[in-house]
Amino acid sequence: MSSRLLKVEGAGNDFLLGTGSWARRLAEDPALVRRLCRRHRGIGADGVLALLPEESATVRLVYRNADGSEASFCANGTRCAARGAVELLGMPAAGLTVLTGWGPVAASVHGELVTLELPPPAASPRTVRLTAADRTWAGWRLTVGVPHLVLPTTELADLDLTVLGPPLRAHPRLGPEGANVNFIEHHAPGEAAVRTFERGVEAETLSCGSGVVAAALCSMAERDVSVLRCATRSGDELVVEAVGAPPLCPTRLTGPARFIAAVDPLP
Numbered sequence: 001m002s003s004r005l006l007k008v009e010g011a012g013n014d015f016l017l018g019t020g021s022w023a024r025r026l027a028e029d030p031a032l033v034r035r036l037c038r039r040h041r042g043i044g045a046d047g048v049l050a051l052l053p054e055e056s057a058t059v060r061l062v063y064r065n066a067d068g069s070e071a072s073f074c075a076n077g078t079r080c081a082a083r084g085a086v087e088l089l090g091m092p093a094a095g096l097t098v099l100t101g102w103g104p105v106a107a108s109v110h111g112e113l114v115t116l117e118l119p120p121p122a123a124s125p126r127t128v129r130l131t132a133a134d135r136t137w138a139g140w141r142l143t144v145g146v147p148h149l150v151l152p153t154t155e156l157a158d159l160d161l162t163v164l165g166p167p168l169r170a171h172p173r174l175g176p177e178g179a180n181v182n183f184i185e186h187h188a189p190g191e192a193a194v195r196t197f198e199r200g201v202e203a204e205t206l207s208c209g210s211g212v213v214a215a216a217l218c219s220m221a222e223r224d225v226s227v228l229r230c231a232t233r234s235g236d237e238l239v240v241e242a243v244g245a246p247p248l249c250p251t252r253l254t255g256p257a258r259f260i261a262a263v264d265p266l267p
Contacts, residue, residue: 012206012234030068065200073145075209165197
């Protein structure tokens with residue numbers, strides 16, 4: 001298998017994707033991950049994707065955040081990994097399984113559109129009320145592979161996540177691991193917009209797939225909808241379909257996964 005390093009993005013969530021020896025290096029070397037993911041002084045990315053083939057239609061994904069920490073799940077990263085498995089490793093576009101730290105995830109690839117079949121959350125959303133940055137927020141805490149805080153708002157475009165994100169992401173009531181912070185604003189029935197401040201990146205990203213799923217499940221449990229089309233900060237749309245009764249149901253997540261460039265870093 002050839003060793004390749006690519007810059008990829010899923011709805012604006014950007015990653016470095018490695019196969020062969022690059023996959024092993026990204027999986028095992030957090031210092032390298034930090035150096036490569038640095039904006040301006042590295043290549044720049046929200047995280048890295050190490051693709052390790054296991055069977056003809058199964059690939060293991062090791063995901064690390066930009067700070068080098070390993071995370072059990074990244075939905076946009078898993079979508080990009082699925083496309084990488086098809087186009088770089090020769091795996092089938094249908095019937096593909098991506099093994100994540102959360103568990104096996106079925107994927108199907110249709111050009112740049114990738115759909116994931118996600119398992120249900122292990123526990124129902126827990127209502128929370130938090131005070132941070134001189135404001136009180138009411139919302140939910142829900143784990144979709146990784147922990148998320150979901151906060152409804154009617155002023156999404158005006159929120160300063162550089163101020164709000166850090167104290168909410170590490171709020172003591174969320175436990176020592178904290179949570180990704182997702183703000184959701186509802187528009188027409190079945191439509192919403194989501195912005196996310198992500199752990200491990202410690203900044204707002206252009207989209208967070210698992211955050212969109214968490215926000216959608218909380219929203220669908222409150223509203224009579226089974227499909228939610230979510231606009232992201234990048235301008236791309238992620239579509240979440242409930243397969244059963246929200247919030248404790250499987251979901252389908254569909255959105256774009258794009259290849260940007262092949263990368264050949266200097267020593």
